[in-house]
Amino acid sequence: DGGITQSPKYLFRKEGQNVTLSCEQNLNHDAMYWYRQDPGQGLRLIYYSQIVNDFQKGDIAEGYSVSREKKESFPLTVTSAQKNPTAFYLCASKLTGGVGEKLFFGSGTQLSVL
Amino acid sequence: AQTVTQSQPEMSVQEAETVTLSCTYDTSESDYYLFWYKQPPSRQMILVIRQEAYKQQNATENRFSVNFQKAAKSFSLKISDSQLGDAAMYFCAYRRNRGGYQKVTFGTGTKLQVIP
Numbered sequence: 001d002g003g004i005t006q007s008p009k010y011l012f013r014k015e016g017q018n019v020t021l022s023c024e025q026n027l028n029h030d031a032m033y034w035y036r037q038d039p040g041q042g043l044r045l046i047y048y049s050q051i052v053n054d055f056q057k058g059d060i061a062e063g064y065s066v067s068r069e070k071k072e073s074f075p076l077t078v079t080s081a082q083k084n085p086t087a088f089y090l091c092a093s094k095l096t097g098g099v100g101e102k103l104f105f106g107s108g109t110q111l112s113v114l
Numbered sequence: 115a116q117t118v119t120q121s122q123p124e125m126s127v128q129e130a131e132t133v134t135l136s137c138t139y140d141t142s143e144s145d146y147y148l149f150w151y152k153q154p155p156s157r158q159m160i161l162v163i164r165q166e167a168y169k170q171q172n173a174t175e176n177r178f179s180v181n182f183q184k185a186a187k188s189f190s191l192k193i194s195d196s197q198l199g200d201a202a203m204y205f206c207a208y209r210r211n212r213g214g215y216q217k218v219t220f221g222t223g224t225k226l227q228v229i230p
Contacts, residue, residue, distance in 0.1 A: 035220070102161040
């Protein structure tokens with residue numbers, strides 16, 4: 001079945017540590033997105049990518065980095081520069097070039113600080 | 115920059131009754147899409163309904179319908195015959211339709227409680 005897979009479901013980060021959240025899709029979608037969800041703040045865009053080897057900063061990119069070496073994969077690294085990383089992270093993808101396509105979401109990763 | 119505002123952090127509705135969730139947005143674009151997504155306790159995001167800005171007719175999906183007022187930049191969601199399974203967070207979202215990077219912007223969400 002086609003879909004988006006995020007792993008791990010739960011992740012714990014120690015002080016000063018970088019951690020990487022995985023996002024893989026087999027939907028043949030060009031565009032991929034990373035959102036951060038905090039209680040009462042909705043979904044805020046971290047990074048997005050419309051094609052391989054290209055990505056754009058979203059509204060809250062500081063302390064995060066991404067890569068898009070393959071169409072299927074869009075990993076997010078939470079660096080030690082992100083001082084408040086505890087949140088629920090959602091990855092999404094969609095087709096580009098058409099109209100009105102919805103976002104397909106993964107099941108999310110809950111990141112907590114030890 | 116586009117912004118999406120949901121001014122109702124929480125709403126409640128009696129089972130079988132009707133409830134309307136509000137959303138306003140700000141954009142200088144004329145061609146865009148608006149969406150309502152539902153996030154139940156499982157946290158899986160589910161598309162409820164979408165509306166293209168150029169279509170004057172309000173979108174409808176079964177018990178879900180929208181009231182799209184383009185001039186007022188308002189996009190409310192009406193849920194009729196509310197069911198217990200409708201209890202969830204509801205997010206309004208905006209995306210420009212053509213050209214450039216298709217950033218999708220979400221509102222802060224409305225938590226809907228359905229009372230049996």
